[in-house]
Amino acid sequence: MSTFSHIRGLGFYVPELCYSNKDLEKFVDTNDEWITTRTGIKQRHVVEDETCLDLTYNAAVKALANAEMEAEELTHILVGTFTGDMLIPSTACQLMERMGLKNRVAMDLSAACSGFVYALEVARALINLHPDAKILVCGAEVLTSRVNWEDRSTCVLFGDGAGAAVLTAGNDSEPGKVIDTLLSSDGGPSMNLTVQGSGSSFPYKMGDTVGDEYFIKMQGREVYKHAVRSMTAISNEILKRHNLTAEDVDVLLPHQANLRIIEAVGKKLGVPREKVFVNVDKFGNTSAASIPIGLADARESGFIKDGDLVLLATFGGGLTWGSSLIQF
Ligand code: ACO
Numbered sequence: 001m002s003t004f005s006h007i008r009g010l011g012f013y014v015p016e017l018c019y020s021n022k023d024l025e026k027f028v029d030t031n032d033e034w035i036t037t038r039t040g041i042k043q044r045h046v047v048e049d050e051t052c053l054d055l056t057y058n059a060a061v062k063a064l065a066n067a068e069m070e071a072e073e074l075t076h077i078l079v080g081t082f083t084g085d086m087l088i089p090s091t092a093c094q095l096m097e098r099m100g101l102k103n104r105v106a107m108d109l110s111a112a113c114s115g116f117v118y119a120l121e122v123a124r125a126l127i128n129l130h131p132d133a134k135i136l137v138c139g140a141e142v143l144t145s146r147v148n149w150e151d152r153s154t155c156v157l158f159g160d161g162a163g164a165a166v167l168t169a170g171n172d173s174e175p176g177k178v179i180d181t182l183l184s185s186d187g188g189p190s191m192n193l194t195v196q197g198s199g200s201s202f203p204y205k206m207g208d209t210v211g212d213e214y215f216i217k218m219q220g221r222e223v224y225k226h227a228v229r230s231m232t233a234i235s236n237e238i239l240k241r242h243n244l245t246a247e248d249v250d251v252l253l254p255h256q257a258n259l260r261i262i263e264a265v266g267k268k269l270g271v272p273r274e275k276v277f278v279n280v281d282k283f284g285n286t287s288a289a290s291i292p293i294g295l296a297d298a299r300e301s302g303f304i305k306d307g308d309l310v311l312l313a314t315f316g317g318g319l320t321w322g323s324s325l326i327q328f
């Protein structure tokens with residue numbers, strides 16, 4: 001690639017309502033101790049009246065402000081999500097309308113939790129094709145719309161939120177450079193993590209009530225093993241491709257699904273714990289929103305500093321996974 005893609009601004013937004021582990025104890029047979037030791041999650045934000053579009057819009061406004069850009073300047077809008085307000089129109093098209101824009105390229109991208117990193121790579125390719133492009137890349141989910149609140153093995157894990165980044169072309173030496181991204185997927189173990197309802201293999205018939213197939217289902221142990229293996233392997237691969245080692249990494253930001261997965265990936269890669277960014281305790285697993293929320297949160301809090309080399313590692317349903325290297 002000859003043109004570099006740079007992150008010019010970041011923002012995130014979560015709904016106000018927040019359920020602590022103790023709150024969940026009131027409606028499902030679980031407890032703070034189990035959730036904390038198995039997942040590291042202490043609380044998650046949950047929508048009341050807001051929709052996926054509302055969350056995405058609020059994150060986008062913040063990212064644009066952080067980039068010191070106007071919505072009008074955007075040429076492309078990409079949204080990684082599998083819990084948009086509707087199947088059609090896409091969240092990206094709705095967002096374009098909400099921002100008062102017309103005649104832009106707008107599309108959603110479905111790669112489950114890896115949706116943002118997949119969209120980041122699409123943005124990088126688009127900037128290479130169209131060096132004047134100014135691209136809004138979002139990751140947004142209302143996972144609680146697909147959670148069975150009676151299933152303790154899944155409902156404690158997920159939260160709602162959105163994150164966004166604005167990308168434009170830039171010079172090699174400018175901050176925010178996306179050095180590289182590697183993506184992969186494997187449909188073989190795909191049934192370990194599913195949301196089947198709304199798919200055409202589950203056609204809705206008049207009079208049907210929504211069934212169990214509308215909820216997130218997961219073989220936790222299988223997903224856990226695959227997540228650790230694949231995120232470690234692809235992170236090692238991207239480092240090797242650039243003649244870098246774990247010692248060169250200033251911040252490791254893995255998909256925030258489970259603290260044990262995050263720590264296992266850090267350990268296997270050889271990145272010291274103090275360089276591993278964690279906010280799963282505050283937000284739970286927000287799927288495609290997890291990485292951009294993490295980036296914006298880590299930048300705002302100063303965890304990612306100017307000049308830092310950041311390694312992203314993501315993993316999700318599909319199964320999909322990926323890694324990015326960003327120089328801030
Ligand atoms: N509270 C209390 N007990 C529970 C709960 C709960 N919320 N959930 C399950 N249990 C019980 C089970 O019933 C089981 O009890 P039993 O031994 O009497 O049968 C026991 O705890 C152990 O259950 P496991 O499912 O084996 O627990 P495990 O140690 O595997 O942890 C977990 C489960 C946290 C889901 C883990 O497997 C995991 O993190 N997997 C990866 C999940 C993930 O990262 N997904 C995200 C990637 S993709 C995406 O984000 C969409």
